[in-house]
Amino acid sequence: MLQYCSTGLASDAYVVYWVRQGKIYGITNYSRSVAIGPCVFAFKQLTWSDAPESLRRPNGSNKPERSGVASGTGFFINPQGAILTNAHVVDGCKSIMVRSVGAAVVQVADVATDLAVLRVSGTTARPYARFDRAKVTRLGEEVVVFGYPLSGALASSGNLTTGNVSALAGIGNDVGRYQISAPVQQGNSGGPLLDRSGNVLGVVVSKLNTLSAAAATGDIPQNVNFAIKGAFTKTFLDVNNVAYMEADSGTAQSIADVAAMAQRFTVFIECKLDG
Numbered sequence: 681m682l683q684y685c686s687t688g689l690a691s692d693a694y695v696v697y698w699v700r701q702g703k704i705y706g707i708t709n710y711s712r713s714v715a716i717g718p719c720v721f722a723f724k725q726l727t728w729s730d731a732p733e734s735l736r737r738p739n740g741s742n743k744p745e746r747s748g749v750a751s752g753t754g755f756f757i758n759p760q761g762a763i764l765t766n767a768h769v770v771d772g773c774k775s776i777m778v779r780s781v782g783a784a785v786v787q788v789a790d791v792a793t794d795l796a797v798l799r800v801s802g803t804t805a806r807p808y809a810r811f812d813r814a815k816v817t818r819l820g821e822e823v824v825v826f827g828y829p830l831s832g833a834l835a836s837s838g839n840l841t842t843g844n845v846s847a848l849a850g851i852g853n854d855v856g857r858y859q860i861s862a863p864v865q866q867g868n869s870g871g872p873l874l875d876r877s878g879n880v881l882g883v884v885v886s887k888l889n890t891l892s893a894a895a896a897t898g899d900i901p902q903n904v905n906f907a908i909k910g911a912f913t914k915t916f917l918d919v920n921n922v923a924y925m926e927a928d929s930g931t932a933q934s935i936a937d938v939a940a941m942a943q944r945f946t947v948f949i950e951c952k953l954d955g
Contacts, residue, residue: 750951753827753871753884754778754798755942756808758923762787763798764913765870765949766885770796773951779836781806781947788920793856794885795908795916796870798949807944809872810927811910812879817858821845824935825862825884826942827871831950838946839868840939843903856912858882861903871946873907876932878941882907 752769756762763778767789770776776784781800789796825841828834843862850857860873864884873882886906917924933941 748953750953751828751831751867752869752949752951753829753867753946754949755870755872755880755946756806757797757811757880757917758808758925759806760923761800761802761806762922762924763800763947763949764883764917764924765796765798766883767791767794767796769870769949770798770951772953774954775952777950777952779948779950784949788922790916790920793908793912793916795883795913797917797920797922807941808925809880809942809945810878810925811914812875812877812881813926813928815875815929817845817848817875817881817909819845819848821881822876823860823862823881824874824876824938824942825860825864825868825871826874826939826946827864827868827884828946828948829865829867831867831948834865836948838943838948839865840935840942842935846904850906856909857885857906858909860905860907862905863903864905870949872942873910874938874942875929876935876938877927877929878933878938879927879929880910880913882910883913 750769750773752765754763754765754769757764763784768791770786770789771791773786776786776798778784778798778800782802784798784800787797787799821844823843823845825843826838828836829839841862841864843860845858846861847859849855850859858873858881862873864871868884869886871884872880873884875881884905884907914924
């Protein structure tokens, strides 16, 4: 909801980020001339249908276009073979395949949190990730991202990047997100955000659309990426009765050792959107 208010300036300006299922599709600037004087409020409720036509399906439906084959990342979180990923990774899938593992089905998915759990049979022997038990993530903390971005273009064995926690909230002070500087690309969604102990701090979810941001601000942002916080992720799992493992933070490992750990429990997810 936008709130317009006279502030004593010639005009107020507002920036709206159009987001669906963790992906930022564009940015729109709104402005409204106001008279100098007492603060007067006017409200406008925005929905996805208010987004520019170029950001929506040509047929005007409320979901962005998805067809063919899509891919993303996920990771095992318990010995029973549960795989955690983003809801938008598996949205609209007619079938789901986990590379080197087999077919998967959605056990639970929630668009509001953009999280989903997949089930694959016969995976009890797979290594699985552990969430950090209690540590408070600090601004500037080193983080590691592992995933399978840009399928068909980059290495099929996975891709690792490093960075820092840039902010303890996401767009619009979203307290359920971290902003991170570790580079991510399309296909990283659903992958683990790890600390230097190899424990999960969160789930990679989106990156800032640099073209839209540049059009709105006149500047090209770099390495503005986001992850769902581990605490919010664990709440989602608790509510849906999905078991997960935790561990205390230990001695910091080398990046190579963290990469070796992540490679064992992180998986490539392929989603067939057509029948």
